[in-house]
Amino acid sequence: xxxxxxxxxxxxxxVAVAALLVALAVWLTRDTAEQRVFELSSREGVTGxxxxxxxxxxxxxxxxxxxxxxxxxxxGNVLVRIAVNDSxxxxxxxxxxxxxQGVTGLAFIQLDDSGKSTEVLATQAAKPARIxxxxxxxxxxxxxxASLLTQMEVASRRANQLxxxxxxxxxxxxxxxxxxAAASINQLVRxxxxxxxxxxxQDAGVTLKSMQATSVRLGDSADAARTxxxxxxxxxxxxxxxxxxxxxxxxxxxxxxxxxxTLSASLVPRLNRTVDDTARAVRQVGRAADAVxxxxxxxxxxxxxxxxxxGEPGFAVPGGR
Numbered sequence: 228x229x230x231x232x233x234x235x236x237x238x239x240x241x242v243a244v245a246a247l248l249v250a251l252a253v254w255l256t257r258d259t260a261e262q263r264v265f266e267l268s269s270r271e272g273v274t275g276x277x278x279x280x281x282x283x284x285x286x287x288x289x290x291x292x293x294x295x296x297x298x299x300x301x302x303g304n305v306l307v308r309i310a311v312n313d314s315x316x317x318x319x320x321x322x323x324x325x326x327x328q329g330v331t332g333l334a335f336i337q338l339d340d341s342g343k344s345t346e347v348l349a350t351q352a353a354k355p356a357r358i359x360x361x362x363x364x365x366x367x368x369x370x371x372x373a374s375l376l377t378q379m380e381v382a383s384r385r386a387n388q389l390x391x392x393x394x395x396x397x398x399x400x401x402x403x404x405x406x407x408a409a410a411s412i413n414q415l416v417r418x419x420x421x422x423x424x425x426x427x428x429q430d431a432g433v434t435l436k437s438m439q440a441t442s443v444r445l446g447d448s449a450d451a452a453r454t455x456x457x458x459x460x461x462x463x464x465x466x467x468x469x470x471x472x473x474x475x476x477x478x479x480x481x482x483x484x485x486x487x488x489t490l491s492a493s494l495v496p497r498l499n500r501t502v503d504d505t506a507r508a509v510r511q512v513g514r515a516a517d518a519v520x521x522x523x524x525x526x527x528x529x530x531x532x533x534x535x536x537x538g539e540p541g542f543a544v545p546g547g548r
Contacts, residue, residue, distance in 0.1 A: 261313040262290065264352050267323050267336065268304045269360035275327065275334035282309045283326070284338040289315040292336060308355065309336060320344040322359045329486040378462045385455040394451065397444055404441035408434060 273295065282290035290311035298304035311317060318340060326337040338358070350356035388394070411434040468474075535542045 262310040263313060263315075263317070263350050264293070264355045265309050265311060265317065265348075265350055266355045266357045267307040267309065267360045268298045268301050268357060269307065269325075270301075270304055271325070271360070271362055273305050273307065273325060273334065275332055276307070276325065276336070277333075280333070281335040282311060282338065283335060284311075284315050284317075285340075286337075289338070307336065307360075311338075316340070317348045317350075317358070318344045318346055319348050321348065322361050324361045329483070329489070378465075382455075382458060382462055385458055388451070388455070394448060397448055401441055401444045401448065404437060404444070408438050408441065411437065 276292065276295060278292055278295060280292040281288050282292060290309055292307060293310050294308040296306050298306035315338070317338070320341045320343040321338055322341065324337050324339070326335050327333065328335060348356050348358075
């Protein structure tokens with residue numbers, strides 16, 4: 228009975244200590260800053276966004292996502308409610324977008340400001356103000372990628388039309404007509420040398436008609452080639468200009484690389500330290516539990532004093548001698 232009572236006392240002590248540690252952790256991590264509530268209404272999907280996800284203002288953590296649901300006002304939209312620190316400079320020109328944390332794929336709310344207004348956006352907990360939601364980086368890349376594929380398809384179709392069998396036949400006919408015109412000119416020169424003027428005039432008329440027909444065919448082919456070349460040039464200029472499709476893809480790739488490097492440099496070392504601290508705490512708890520099992524009275528009576536050894540006052544030889 229005495230051992231059972233000691234074990235119950237030890238268990239109660241361990242439970243009490245654990246409760247105190249949990250309460251201390253909650254008290255240390257509490258958020259005492261004043262917060263304001265805002266709402267975001269998005270027509271785009273918010274895949275990867277969860278409650279308690281971070282809210283960042285130009286990269287700085289300023290709040291959390293408190294709720295996610297469907298917008299009762301704008302049908303088909305997603306309504307996201309956020310709580311932001313009072314120190315965040317939220318103005319009427321502030322807008323939000325959906326961002327992703329590196330390779331983890333976890334989403335967060337990214338706030339930014341166009342700088343058009345400096346007034347503080349008023350809001351209430353009962354009726355929160357709404358911040359406009361703009362498409363994120365991945366949505367813009369998807370839209371630009373679809374447009375790029377469409378432009379490349381149009382350019383390929385026009386190139387195929389330019390190199391079609393019918394156009395190739397017209398070009399070969401034009402080359403043949405040029406050869407015939409050259410032969411006619413040679414004959415004309417010979418006839419001039421022979422001073423056969425009536426035949427010369429007749430052959431000149433035939434030659435001019437043949438050259439006119441050839442010029443018309445060459446003009447049609449040149450117009451088709453010029454139209455296709457202009458369209459391809461415009462598409463290439465749009466892709467290569469600053470802020471174009473290629474520039475945006477490069478910026479997105481660079482942002483993903485920087486995010487991955489930041490995550491590897493900051494989060495992984497912290498996780499390693501946390502795992503080491505947890506393992507150390509588990510070992511200490513294990514040693515304490517072993518000590519309690521070997522001597523349960525130590526929880527109430529303490530560890531006591533060690534018996535005197537040889538040469539110390541009160542030492543007795545084992546065996547009663």
